[in-house]
Amino acid sequence: MPAKIGFVSDNLRQRRVAAVRACGRILSGERPLTMRERLAGLDGLDGMPDYYGSDGPVAELEARVAGLLGTEAAVFFPTGTMAQQVALRFGGTGAVALHPLGHLEMHERLAYAQLSGLRAVWPTTEPRNPTAAEILALAEPVSTVVVELPMRDAGFVLPTWDALVAVTGAARTRGARVHIDGARLWESTPHLGHGLDAVAGLADSTYVSFYKTLGGLGGAALAGTADLAAYARAWRHRHGGQVFQQWPFALSALAGLDRELPRVPSYVRHAPTVATALAGLPGARVFPAPPHTHQFRLWMPHPADALNDAALRLAESAGICFVGGWRDAEVPGMALAEVTVTAPALDWTADDVADAGSRFLALL
Incomplete structure (x- = not known):
């Protein structure tokens, strides 16, 4: 049956x-x-493929994303789930501030807890991102504050720009890093009234997806400092993400940046x-x-x-x-x-x- x-x-x-x-x-x-049809629509198929993601279209994609987000570096990941675990691990051990409707809680099988031993603290259960006051009122220290832009399972909702600035400032006041879960960050800039680089500039790390909105075959990137990138490459390998060749994903992501993002x-x-x-x-x-x-x-x-x-x-x-x-x-x-x-x-x-x-x- x-x-x-x-x-x-x-x-x-x-x-x-x-x-x-x-x-x-x-x-x-x-x-x-x-x-x-998906492969026929890709440019660059006559070029050389990447070798364990160190060159070719993967390296080109990483440079492109870092430029768009205004960060020192960006690292390609086969999945967003893997990228987010590395970002939270980089922030340290202990507790992280998450939303119960966030992607990390709803769609990643609690990987942050199962793989990295982290523990979630919920600043709010309201269907929106936390406010600055809620971050400042946390009853215990957190290593990272996660902001999902937009929050899909609350209805694709975004904060105002001023609220976003305030909550990232509150996180810093608490001594915490800020991580942007930006799987759909590409479509968030009109509502926020600021560009991708300005939004990513408020955070210590930013994750973006290539198949959401851009229509890529898959894959993601984690952007931030050069130190974060070096750490991310090491832990990407440890998580099993050091794939021999990922050029179809990279080429489709580049096509999405060229054709769909505008x-x-x-x-x-x-x-x-x-x-x-x-x-x-x-x-x-x-x-x-x-x-x-x-x-x-x-x-x-x-x-x-x-x-x-x-x-x-x-x-x-x-x-x-x-x-x-x-x-x-x-x-x-x-x-x-x-x-x-x-x-x-x-x-x-x-x-x-x-x-x-x-x-x-x-x-x-």
Whole structure:
């Protein structure tokens, strides 16, 4: 029976992927690409590959990221989970200030505790990053204060620039380092009103992802001082991240920096138009309103299975990819989806969204 269940699940996933690939209009997300399409779109394939990440496109990528973030150095990692563990280990032992909704708690299997012996202190449980007052009020010393920009599991929310400056200053007052969990830092600068280098300049270490937002095949970078970089290279090896060649990841990340990063501000600007139109659907609610980035949460008063089925049927029958990935929310009777506004959604007007939404709900 377990094998049969998995087979059915795989078939459903393949059906959804096929439906979205055939859609002429996509509101949330991107058209899925095949492996051949992903590689065919990369530049630099005639160059020499990297050798254990010490040269070639990996070294080029590290230099590029350090330049964008205004740091002395940056180190490529195969995963963000690995990069974040090294960043927290560099800060020292003992306690670290984390948010219970942060990525380190929600999506990394508590690696900071299991692998490095660190212990979390929660400055707040509110669905936002901690305030300066909350950091100053911590009951015990912490080696590192982690700030997630944006906080995905709170709804892709960001602090104001002044609040961010204040909380990093409070961390320093407490004698703690500041680490930015910036997997989605690329889209945070419009709301913060400052560039990537200014944001990273507030921290001692900054992690960025290459597959989130930029559309890379995978990988991450940890940026900071030259001392951090030397430490990171040693511990990357110890964590098993000294991969022989990682040029496909590096080339796809460079492509994302060249092609996608310049377009991200336009996605952020268009997100409020999409969010407002979605909020006008019967029983719908969006958060935050307006969105802080090009991603936000959408709630609808219907079962998640019914919404996912309607999304699939709309894609197959009308070639319209509306909003998918629904899951039943904590609020009874409501389902939740994450909406991502990227290039395919830029030509959607508010009327387009409302019309597609009506067609979507009619299929329930």
